Amino acid sequence: MRAPAPVRSQGRTLRARLVATVLILLALACAVIGVVTALALRQSLIGQLDDDLRSATQRFAHSAMQHPPGSQPPPPSGDYLGPGQVLGTLGARIQDGQVVGARVSNRGGEYQALDPMDYPALLAVRPGAHPVSVSLSNLGSYRMAAVTAPDGSTLVVGLPEARSHDVLNELVTIELVVIGLTLLGAGVAGAVLVRRELRPLERVAETAAKVSALPLDRGEVELVERVPNVDPATEVGQVGAALNRMLDNVGGALEARQESEMRLRQFIADASHELRTPLAAIRGYAELTRRDGPAVPRDTAYALIRISSQAERMTTLVEDLLLLARLDAGRPLERAPVDLTRLVLDAVSDAHAAGPGHRWQLALPDEPVTILGDGSRLAQVLANLLANARTHTPPGTSVTVGLAQETDNGGGAVLTVSDTGPGIPAALLPHIFERFARGEKSRSRAQGSTGLGLAIVHAVVAAHRGAVGVRSVPGLTEFTVRLPGGGLGAADAPDHAAPAGTPV
Numbered sequence: 001m002r003a004p005a006p007v008r009s010q011g012r013t014l015r016a017r018l019v020a021t022v023l024i025l026l027a028l029a030c031a032v033i034g035v036v037t038a039l040a041l042r043q044s045l046i047g048q049l050d051d052d053l054r055s056a057t058q059r060f061a062h063s064a065m066q067h068p069p070g071s072q073p074p075p076p077s078g079d080y081l082g083p084g085q086v087l088g089t090l091g092a093r094i095q096d097g098q099v100v101g102a103r104v105s106n107r108g109g110e111y112q113a114l115d116p117m118d119y120p121a122l123l124a125v126r127p128g129a130h131p132v133s134v135s136l137s138n139l140g141s142y143r144m145a146a147v148t149a150p151d152g153s154t155l156v157v158g159l160p161e162a163r164s165h166d167v168l169n170e171l172v173t174i175e176l177v178v179i180g181l182t183l184l185g186a187g188v189a190g191a192v193l194v195r196r197e198l199r200p201l202e203r204v205a206e207t208a209a210k211v212s213a214l215p216l217d218r219g220e221v222e223l224v225e226r227v228p229n230v231d232p233a234t235e236v237g238q239v240g241a242a243l244n245r246m247l248d249n250v251g252g253a254l255e256a257r258q259e260s261e262m263r264l265r266q267f268i269a270d271a272s273h274e275l276r277t278p279l280a281a282i283r284g285y286a287e288l289t290r291r292d293g294p295a296v297p298r299d300t301a302y303a304l305i306r307i308s309s310q311a312e313r314m315t316t317l318v319e320d321l322l323l324l325a326r327l328d329a330g331r332p333l334e335r336a337p338v339d340l341t342r343l344v345l346d347a348v349s350d351a352h353a354a355g356p357g358h359r360w361q362l363a364l365p366d367e368p369v370t371i372l373g374d375g376s377r378l379a380q381v382l383a384n385l386l387a388n389a390r391t392h393t394p395p396g397t398s399v400t401v402g403l404a405q406e407t408d409n410g411g412g413a414v415l416t417v418s419d420t421g422p423g424i425p426a427a428l429l430p431h432i433f434e435r436f437a438r439g440e441k442s443r444s445r446a447q448g449s450t451g452l453g454l455a456i457v458h459a460v461v462a463a464h465r466g467a468v469g470v471r472s473v474p475g476l477t478e479f480t481v482r483l484p485g486g487g488l489g490a491a492d493a494p495d496h497a498a499p500a501g502t503p504v
């Protein structure tokens with residue numbers, strides 16, 4: 001049996017969808033945390049930088065007061081911006097809208113003049129306003145503030161933002177690495193956990209698949225499949241438990257169905273059996289009374305003939321019903337070598353005697369065809385097919401009986417009965433092997449036909465594990481019976497297996 005496919009929805013497994021959903025949610029949460037952390041850190045770094053800038057501005061203002069612009073040349077190194085300024089601090093003095101000095105402290109404790117290209121950026125800084133970020137051509141991003149000196153000039157001070165940016169970049173890098181590793185770990189762990197949690201669901205699907213492959217429509221069915229290890233505390237376990245309860249229920253219903261079928265078969269078989277004796281008695285007494293000859297009035301004699309013929313017909317019907325009930329119950333057939341060629345010859349010769357108006361033809365192979373099976377039942381198959389070819393076609397019709405040994409199929413046999421009669425009505429054809437299926441009911445009944453002949457053919461052939469088919473057009477009707485070489489009887493066929501001790 002095929003293993004059931006994993007639980008699927010729109011082409012993707014439930015497992016994959018669950019893991020993907022968890023990962024997406026986790027990624028979203030990580031992104032929110034990461035962005036908020038980075039923003040908060042940036043805010044705090046800028047605040048700190050602004051504090052430093054305020055102190056740097058005070059120191060520069062103090063130094064600038066001691067070295068007014070007229071006291072050129074510039075003060076010695078380290079004194080221009082005042083003491084204690086950090087590396088890279090920028091200081092500029094603006095007088096009458098002109099930058100009169102702009103320097104940046106460098107590594108050797110010296111000052112370096114600012115590129116005049118950046119002067120417009122310095123002029124844009126408003127004294128007393130909140131610090132602003134300015135991008136300088138060679139030095140990168142600076143945080144700048146300006147104050148007005150007592151002499152009326154404007155002092156601009158800037159601190160490099162590079163360090164804050166480095167700290168922020170480092171945080172973002174660390175965050176990305178940690179989030180990536182977290183998602184990877186969560187993906188692997190999630191896949192393993194979800195697989196483990198869904199395993200009971202796979203067991204449910206496996207059980208359902210096994211049950212769906214069982215033939216539940218006929219015969220005795222043992223419904224033993226159940227979902228193993230169900231834990232009713234979980235939702236999946238509840239599904240399993242519900243399926244098990246349903247299987248209990250279905251099992252019970254199937255048992256009841258089988259029992260009632262067996263009772264019905266038994267009843268039909270018993271009834272048919274019981275009817276045989278009174279029918280034989282009726283036929284016997286009618287015959288006996290008729291033998292009295294002239295003593296019997298004419299009308300009574302006619303009535304006796306009708307009684308005999310109807311009793312005859314009823315006997316056939318009862319025999320047919322009994323045979324069908326026995327085949328249904330799976331009563332074992334005989335299993336002995338059957339010479340089909342011999343059977344065909346006898347049956348055609350009987351048919352010839354019964355229907356001399358028809359043209360009977362044989363298409364037999366040179367070698368006799370033999371299979372294992374039940375000779376008398378197979379003779380009945382032939383008799384029923386030939387009776388049909390005789391009674392449902394007009395005199396003059398050609399009937400051909402063919403037989404062939406099959407080389408494959410375990411050396412089985414193919415038997416065909418074809419006639420050139422008017423054919424089977426198209427509406428009847430699909431139901432032809434059903435019980436009591438007849439064409440033109442009123443006429444058939446008058447002819448003494450019951451519609452069980454082909455049902456018996458079908459049941460006997462099925463009990464031999466063979467197959468019967470028909471094709472019919474006006475002018476050619478052909479029945480084909482295939483019998484396997486082994487000719488297994490019903491006892492070996494599980495479909496027809498009857499429980500021991502069911503005498504029919």
Ligand SMILES: Nc1ncnc2c1ncn2[C@@H]1O[C@H](COP(=O)(O)OP(=O)(O)OP(=O)(O)O)[C@@H](O)[C@H]1O
Nearest residue numbers: 388389392423424437438439449450451452453454
């Ligand atoms: N060779 C045939 N040509 C035409 N119709 C046929 C042929 N064989 C069967 N049929 C049709 O199929 C119907 C069913 O056949 P079936 O043998 O089961 O029942 P029956 O012949 O009517 O009755 P009985 O139980 O006496 O055989 C027939 O009533 C007839 O209409």
Ligand SMILES: [Mg+2]
Nearest residue numbers: 387388453454
């Ligand atoms: Mg018939």
